[in-house]
Amino acid sequence: MLLLAAILGLLLSNAALAARVENVIVRGNVRSNERLIRATSGISQGEEIGPALIQQAIRNIYALGVFSEVNLLGETTGVNTLNVIIEVKEYPILNQLTITGEDEIKESDIREKIRILPGQIVSPHAVTRAVEEVLTAYREKGYYLATVDPRQIELEGGRVDLDFVIDERERVQVKNIRFHGNESLPSKKLLDQMETKEDRWWRSADFDDEKYREDKEKILTFYRTQGFREATIVRDSVSVGDSGKDLYIDIWVEEGDRYRYGSISWNGNELISDQQIHRLLDLQEGDVYNREAFNEAVFRLASAYQEQGYWAVSIDPIETPTGNSVDVAFSIFEGEPSKVRFIDVVGNDKTKDKVIRREMALIPGDTFRRSDLERSHRNVFYLNFFENVEPDIKPLPSGDVDVIVSVTEKPTGTVNMAVGYGQVDKWVGSIGLSIPNLLGNGQQLDFQWEFGQTRTSFYLSFTEPWVLDTPTS
Structure with missing residues (x-):
């Protein structure tokens, strides 16, 4: 039996005669399939074998990721033939x-x-x-x-x-946070935006990587409220000091130019007048560019359209920097008013659909209005039957919308018991029961029983908030 080097020596010493594989034998495998190893090697009976094929076979078998060792051995069986033996050692x-x-x-x-x-x-x-x-x-x-x-x-x-x-060892403390490249905004202002703080005698300064990532976004958000719309954090580093207990944070910023608003214009508006849009946007030429205020302005304008049923309104602000100013042109596509086609309620395993639907200010067939959606959300949440109420709007190809109200029910109902002792009544007690969503019908049932040696009282109350499916109780 010869090692791989001997196989190669045999092949190279007699270039005129090519060695052919008579058999491929696998050894050392316990859990791995022999056929899989043989097929993966790429070495077949009857083919000529050379250094390139051997190297590729080893790479192929290693690539299976289950062997710590792979060796190819050769056993001569004739003048120009040999058996290739694949010896493997499996990972545990x-x-x-x-x-x-x-x-x-x-x-x-x-x-x-x-x-x-x-x-x-x-x-x-x-x-x-x-x-x-x-x-x-x-x-x-x-x-x-x-x-x-x-x-x-x-x-x-x-x-x-x-x-x-x-x-685990000790948690490191943030010793120092240093900013580099902030020529326009002082470091203190930037530090004020961060939840990550420096260590002081009156407070600890634990480092949390997730909060630190959020802090970097807060810094950029603050820059963009101050007119620096192109501000970026070029790089940052977090390093541990020689003591092994102190953490140092360095942040390099590139502020860019400070911008102000140039001309403010819009087109495509028919439903809302120019005067109303000017008031809703509240953006003035010469003001410092503020991304947060800008987004709020777009939201106010969209809400005004949606309040009148134009849910699918498209408002496309086009910003054109000119020197240190930004011209903004709002392209408005009003579309057609949307109607409510269908309202679906999901997640209410106990509460009946009608209990939720009767609180909705939105009704199928009505024009969709944002205020009605907000009021519907508020009404359903104030029932106090649900941990969460999440309305979702599904736009339809026709321009109308479906409203999906997802609710997460919470446990309702309370039981209370009390026992006491007094000079007059001696031993007294009480048992109370309150069910605010009786059988999922939204009805209120209250029961109270107070008892003692000299007196007993009962209290029973039933409230139906919607008598004959009208808001009368």
Whole structure:
């Protein structure tokens, strides 16, 4: 039997004669299918074998991701023939995963990061990826000094136990936040926009990666309210100091020019007059460009159209920078008024549809108005039967709309009991029951029983808020 180098030597020493494969034999596989390995290698009986084919075969088998070692051996069977022997060593499979030392992150969350389950292959790549995922999760919570030590315990049958030993260490504190490139806006103003704070004697300054990402967006949002519509964060860095306990944040910004509004114009409006649009937009030439105020202006104009039934109105603001000013032209396509075609209620397992529908200010066939949608939402929520009420609008090709009201019911009804002792009545007690949504009909039932040695009283109340399906109680 010869190693791969010997095979290559045989082939290269006799260039005139080509070695052909008589058989392909697989050894060392326990769980892996022999046919799969042979087919993946790309080496077939009867074909000529050379260095390129051997190298490709090794790469192909490694690519399966289940072997820690792959060797090709050669066994001469004749002058120009040989058997190719593929020897493999399989990665172990996981028997049990344990996690020790975790406190700040739930064990279940860490397991989701590791993503190696019993019965799955434990490869160095999978373990390295899992360690990095867990460390990233700790860094996002400010534990930059946390360490993860994956320990493997070999068992019989190609199985291993895997123990992730975590040392969380101390949570780092934000020592200093420094801005670079902010020539127009002072660092203090930018710091005021951030939830991430610097460490002070009267407060801690834990670092949270998710909040920090949100802070960077808040900084850019603030810049755009101050006229810097092209401001960007070029780069940033988060580093741990020599003490291992202090965190330093550096943020480089590129402010760009500060813009003001130039000319404000619009076209396509027939339903709403120029004077009304001017008042609704409330944007003046020469004012500092403010993205937040600009978006609110567009929303006010769209709401004015939707209040009159034009739900599908299109308002397209076109911004044209000229020097340090921005000309804005609003292109308005009013379309046709939308009507309510259909109202559907979903999520109400207990509460009957009619209890919700009778609170709706929107009625199929009516012109759709935003104020009616808002009032419908408010009325249904104020029933106090639901944790959440979410109306959704489905535009139709005809221009009309369907309204889908999604509700999440909450437990309703209370029971109370009390026992007491007094000089006159001695032992007394009470039992009370209140059901605000009786049998899902929106009716109110209240019952109270008070009892003692000298007196007993009953109280029973039934409220029907919609007598004969009219808002009369």
